[in-house]
Amino acid sequence: MAERLFEEIGLNKREAKELVELFFEEIRAALEEGVQVKLSGFGNFNLRDKRQRPGRNPKTGEEIPISSRRVVTFHPGQKLKARVEAYANKQPR
Amino acid sequence: MKTITKSELIDALAQKLNHLTYKDVEFSVKAIIEQMAQNLSTGGRIEIRGFGSFSLHHRPPRMGRNPKTGEPVPLPSKHVPHFKPGKELRDRVNTLANSPAKEAD
Numbered sequence: 001m002a003e004r005l006f007e008e009i010g011l012n013k014r015e016a017k018e019l020v021e022l023f024f025e026e027i028r029a030a031l032e033e034g035v036q037v038k039l040s041g042f043g044n045f046n047l048r049d050k051r052q053r054p055g056r057n058p059k060t061g062e063e064i065p066i067s068s069r070r071v072v073t074f075h076p077g078q079k080l081k082a083r084v085e086a087y088a089n090k091q092p093r
Numbered sequence: 094m095k096t097i098t099k100s101e102l103i104d105a106l107a108q109k110l111n112h113l114t115y116k117d118v119e120f121s122v123k124a125i126i127e128q129m130a131q132n133l134s135t136g137g138r139i140e141i142r143g144f145g146s147f148s149l150h151h152r153p154p155r156m157g158r159n160p161k162t163g164e165p166v167p168l169p170s171k172h173v174p175h176f177k178p179g180k181e182l183r184d185r186v187n188t189l190a191n192s193p194a195k196e197a198d
Contacts, residue, residue: 001125001128001141004128006121006124008124009117009120009121009124011113011117011121015112015113016121018110019106019110019113019118019121020125022106022109022110023102023106023121023122023125024141024143024144026102026105026106027102027144028143028144028181028182028185028186030097030102031182031185031186032185032186032188034094034095034188035094035095035096035097036094036095036096036097037096037097037102038096038097038098038099039098039099039102039126040098040099041099041126041127041130042126042129042130043174043176045176046094047094047186049189067190068189068190069187069189069190070186070187070188070189071178071183071186071187072145072176072178072182072183072186073176074147074174074175074176076173076174079130080130080133080134080174081173081174083130083133083134084133084134084149084171084172084173084174085171085172086134087134087135087136087172
């Protein structure tokens with residue numbers, strides 16, 4: 001990703017790599033701190049707290065509780081959804 | 094819950110990367126996001142190690158309804174973007190497992 005991205009910008013490879021890594025690290029760090037991230041034109045990374053719920057080991061069928069946890073969910077924005085749909089309409093698969 | 098936006102993210106990155114100009118950081122962040130959107134909208138899958146992967150999920154055609162008139166409307170099949178968090182992101186975000194005292198607000 002870094003390589004393709006920064007040929008056009010004029011950063012060197014090391015700078016480009018550092019920037020891409022730091023970009024994703026900033027998002028991870030925010031989410032880790034309980035802060036949601038909104039990237040306009042792309043989508044939102046939200047946090048959801050899940051309560052403990054009953055689960056099963058799919059191999060053995062044994063009942064084990066799934067502990068409460070915080071998870072990341074991604075909600076694509078209108079613009080991204082529209083772009084993806086436009087492609088999908090052209091390319092049925 | 095607290096939120097940060099793209100411009101706040103650009104500010105934070107520009108402060109850390111002070112050997113680059115603000116403009117370069119701003120342009121780069123927008124280029125990263127545009128490249129991801131471009132990749133997805135041409136059917137590609139994106140995998141970022143330690144973060145997660147983006148792919149497209151297929152939605153079959155279905156009958157919808159005009160919520161105002163109640164009239165049925167056929168909706169064609171479509172693809173929607175899907176994100177699966179990677180292990181590092183899952184583990185770091187799941188603070189409820191590490192410190193049960195820190196309750197969600």
